[in-house]
Amino acid sequence: MIGTVSSKYALRSLFRSPVRSLLSIIGVGVSCAMALFAASWIRGGAEMQIRAASECGSGHLRIVPDEWTEKRLNSMRLADWGQAIEGVNSIQNVRSVSMRARANGLVAFGIRTSAVEVVGVNPEEEFKSNRVVYKSELHGRYLREDDINKVVIGHALAKRLDVDIDDDLYVTVSGRDEIQSVMLTIVGIVKTGSRDIDASICHTTLTEIERMTGYEGPGEISVLLDSHKLIDSRQKELAQKIGNGNTVITWKEVNPALAANVEGDTAFTKGLVAIIVIVASLGIASAQLTAVLERKHEFAILSALGMKVRQVIGLIVLEALIVGIGGTVVALMVGGSLAYYLATHGVSLAAVMGDNFSIGDVLLDPYMYGDFGIWLVWYAVGISVMSTVVASLYPAWLTTRINPADALRTA
Secondary structure (H helix, E strand, O other): OOHHHHHHHHHHHHHOOOOHHHHHHHHHHHHHHHHHHHHHHHHHHHHHHHHHHHHHHHEEEEEEOOOHHOOOOOOOOOOOOHHHHHHOOOOOOOEEEEEEEEEEEEEOOOEEEEEEEEEEEEEHHHHHHHHHHOOOEEEOOOOOOOOOEEEEHHHHHHHHOOOOOOEEEEEEOOOOOOEEEEEEEEEEEEEEEHHHHOOOOEEHHHHHHEEEEHOOOOOOEEEEOOOOOHHHHHHHHHHOOOOEEEEEEEEEHHHHHHHHHHHHHHHHHHHHHHHHHHHHHHHHHHHHHHHHHHHHHHHHHHHHOOOOOOOOHHHHHHHHHHHHHHHHHHHHHHHHHHHHHHHHOOOEEEEHHHOOEEOOOOOOOOOOOOOOOOHHHHHHHHHHHHHHHHHHHHHHHHHHHOOHHHHHHHO
């Protein structure tokens, strides 16, 4: 009986109380729309943070020496970095590759000094892949491959030392055997807009930092992929091709605090959706429970005519599913429209963060955009169906407790 006839019967039952049915559909739809908007917001924010962290030097993937995640020493260097580069070049969906070496140092100009992390880079790749460089205001120029004794520093560091382009910095770093010092000429000053980041920028070439420290080769290789959704698969693939002595980590190991923030936002979204489903289910359950109690006589007649218990339950669930489908349409109209606006226009972070668009050493975008895609449809269907089906269980069970004789006698 659960077929065309049942569908017609379920529709007739819903249209018997059109206001109540419409309110149920709107209730489910609005609740689901809230969940869609929240999911779009959180997913968009997570994607923005992952992109920002990856493009600020972490990379989606990073090849580091074994035990780097435990020790995090700037003196550590890659084992057979040539094989590691070959491994990166052999995998697909790689957008850019950057090699770096780091050293703890002290920069001085006159009587003014500042502790910094001196970063040796491949200038061409760094300028293309590091948003701290290519998205910032640059006074002077960035490094070139053939630069000797040149350095690029951040604006806040330049102000602290009271230096400008063409001034010579006295740079002291920890070398392999002893402390090394060298004079580096400032060729560029980077202004990101974040005081903390601007105070930490001190870039020179890989060749220069090798000469200063005595440590050969890069200490890390950062890999940017076409999409953060490829991280897990490419990590497994790359780990088999980099040789012994090195390991592949993700941006999460490089920026654990930011990763925890993203995971916290995701958990919040799941909790919010769960609350929305519960609230919507309670509302639908109340409406359906009222409808069942009003139709006790009707269900008694159906049972007396030979309708089985499972068929009665099927009718109640079918009515709930129809409400859920209507709720899905409302959710996509309302929540989908809001998600589309968020994805196309974005929200300015200036109202929340002022002019400092950074978290730690990660430079964020000034606008945050929501996520929009076909997933909204399945999300809406899933929430609506879940809330309505859950809501129909108790009223459906209640119909099985109706005694046809008692219901007909009291009708």
